[in-house]
Amino acid sequence: MMTSGTNLFQAENDTSDTVEHKNIQQEMALLCTEMFGDKDLGKWCVIGSGGFGTVYRVRHKERGFVAIKVPQQNSGPHDAVYKEADCLKKMSSQFVLTVFGIYQGNQFQQGIVMEFMERGSIHTLQMDLRGPPPLPLAIRLAHQVASGMQHLHSVNFLHHDLKPSNVLLDDDFNAKLADFGLSRVTTSVLSNSQQSRGGTPGTYQYWPPEAFPLNYKAVRSFDVYSYGILLWSILTGKEPYEGKEFSLVEFRIKLGDRPDVSLCQKEEKEKMTEMVELMTRCWDEEPSKRPHFDEIVAVTEHVFSVNKDGIGAAIQEVLSKLEQEQSKSSGQLPQTNAAPTPENAVPNDTVDHPPLAAKQPCVDVGTKNVAEKDKAKFVDDMREDIIQETKDVMALVEELRKIGMVHKETYSTIKAKETNQDKMRELFRQTLRAGGDTVKAAFYDALKKHEPSMLNSIGGS
Structure with missing residues (x-):
C-alpha cells in the first residue's frame, strides 16, 4: 500500500522539482491507495503499443488479469504516470475504465494498473462483426458512452479523443471510456498559460471544424461533436471518411460535409429517427447549437428504454457471430495474425485490447527484453x-x-x-x-x- 510519509522538514531544503514530485506522490496516496509490485504479478504479455508507451495484460494473483500501461521512458517527466492516474481516479464512474493503482517494480520503472477488458473495444467489435452490432446493443452502447461523457463534463474534464477504439467493452458488452492521454480539464478551470499550449491531438475524422486551427482552445462542444461522429460509427459499423487524407477531410468538414446519415437508416428506419436527429445536432457547425450531454443522455435513455427488451437477443446474436468469425480466423492464423478488414482499409489507431477474432500471440516480456x-x-x-x-x-x-x-x-x-x-x-x-x-x-x-x-x-x- 502507498503511504504518504513525506518529510515536510526535509522538503524545505529540496529543490522545487523534488518538492513538486513529492507533493504529487503525497496527493496520489489519497487517490491510488494500492501499489503493485513484481511479487504479485506474472505473465506479462504485450497487447498494444504506440506513442504513449505499451499496454500489457498481466496476471495478478488476486484480481486475475489486469492491464498495465507503461509509458515510454522518454515520453515525459517521471511524474506523468502519477498525474494521469490522478486524473483517471477523479473521473471514476461505472462508465469509465477503473484504475486500481500504480505499478512499481523491476520489470519496468512504473505504470498505471487498470481493469482488463476482455471484449476489446467498439472498434474491434465492428471489425469482428464486419459491421454494426444489432440495434438494441448499438443504442445501449451509445447511451453508456453519453452517460460516461456526462460524468466527465460534470467533473470538469474533457475526453478530447472520443472514438470507437477508446470505448472498451466488458464481458457483457457494456461500454467504458478509456485512453485519457489527451484528456484535459475544461477551459473554464484552466489558466490562460495552460490554454495557450494549444494543439488539437487525437483523430482528425472526429474533430469539429473549429478545432483545426493551431490556436484552438478545447471546450465541451469538441466532445459533443466527436460523440455525434462516434454515434454515426456505432450505428453504421463504419469509419468516417475512410481512407481520406487529412487535408481533404479538413477541407470538406469546414465546408459542412458530414458522414452519410442514410447509411444509418437501411434497416429499422423508424427506430433510427431520434438517434439520427441527435447526431446531426451534435455535429452542428455552430458549437453553441450543439446539445449538452445532459440533453444527449435524456434522448439516448428514452430510445434505449424502447429497445431495452431486445438486449438479450442482441447479445446472443453477437456472441454467435463472434464464435463463427473466431472459427474462421483460427483456420487462417498460420497465414496471418491480422484481423479481417475490408479491401484497401487501413486500421484505426492502436487499441488497448486486441480483436476477439484475431488475438495476437502473447509475448513473455521477461525473455524478450534483451x-x-x-x-x-x-x-x-x-x-x-x-x-x-x-x-x-x-x-x-x-x-x-x-x-x-x-x-x-x-x-x-x-x-x-x-x-x-x-x-x-x-x-x-x-x-x-x-x-x-x-x-x-x-x-x-x-x-x-x-x-x-x-x-x-x-x-x-
Whole structure:
C-alpha cells in the first residue's frame, strides 16, 4: 500500500522539482491507495503499443488479469504516470475504465494498473462483426458512452479523443471510456498559460471544424461533436471518411460535409429517427447549437428504454457471430495474425485490447527484453543507412500496420511521400522515434523479412 510519509522538514531544503514530485506522490496516496509490485504479478504479455508507451495484460494473483500501461521512458517527466492516474481516479464512474493503482517494480520503472477488458473495444467489435452490432446493443452502447461523457463534463474534464477504439467493452458488452492521454480539464478551470499550449491531438475524422486551427482552445462542444461522429460509427459499423487524407477531410468538414446519415437508416428506419436527429445536432457547425450531454443522455435513455427488451437477443446474436468469425480466423492464423478488414482499409489507431477474432500471440516480456533492446539499438544506430538503402518501404509499413503499430493517418502520410527516403524518414519520425523498443524490434523483424540482403549488408544478423 502507498503511504504518504513525506518529510515536510526535509522538503524545505529540496529543490522545487523534488518538492513538486513529492507533493504529487503525497496527493496520489489519497487517490491510488494500492501499489503493485513484481511479487504479485506474472505473465506479462504485450497487447498494444504506440506513442504513449505499451499496454500489457498481466496476471495478478488476486484480481486475475489486469492491464498495465507503461509509458515510454522518454515520453515525459517521471511524474506523468502519477498525474494521469490522478486524473483517471477523479473521473471514476461505472462508465469509465477503473484504475486500481500504480505499478512499481523491476520489470519496468512504473505504470498505471487498470481493469482488463476482455471484449476489446467498439472498434474491434465492428471489425469482428464486419459491421454494426444489432440495434438494441448499438443504442445501449451509445447511451453508456453519453452517460460516461456526462460524468466527465460534470467533473470538469474533457475526453478530447472520443472514438470507437477508446470505448472498451466488458464481458457483457457494456461500454467504458478509456485512453485519457489527451484528456484535459475544461477551459473554464484552466489558466490562460495552460490554454495557450494549444494543439488539437487525437483523430482528425472526429474533430469539429473549429478545432483545426493551431490556436484552438478545447471546450465541451469538441466532445459533443466527436460523440455525434462516434454515434454515426456505432450505428453504421463504419469509419468516417475512410481512407481520406487529412487535408481533404479538413477541407470538406469546414465546408459542412458530414458522414452519410442514410447509411444509418437501411434497416429499422423508424427506430433510427431520434438517434439520427441527435447526431446531426451534435455535429452542428455552430458549437453553441450543439446539445449538452445532459440533453444527449435524456434522448439516448428514452430510445434505449424502447429497445431495452431486445438486449438479450442482441447479445446472443453477437456472441454467435463472434464464435463463427473466431472459427474462421483460427483456420487462417498460420497465414496471418491480422484481423479481417475490408479491401484497401487501413486500421484505426492502436487499441488497448486486441480483436476477439484475431488475438495476437502473447509475448513473455521477461525473455524478450534483451533481444528487443539489441534490435532497437541496431535500428537507432543504423538509422541513416536504413533510410538510404531500403527499397520497399511500404512493405515494412504494411507489416507494422498489421500488428497495430502504424496509425491510419500515419499510413496515409507515409504513402503520400514521393521517394523511399522520404517515406522512411516519415516512418522514423512518426512511429519509430516514439514507439520505443517494442516497435523498433518489430521494425527490425520486418526488415529481416522484406529486406534481408540490405540488412545483412549494413551489419544486421
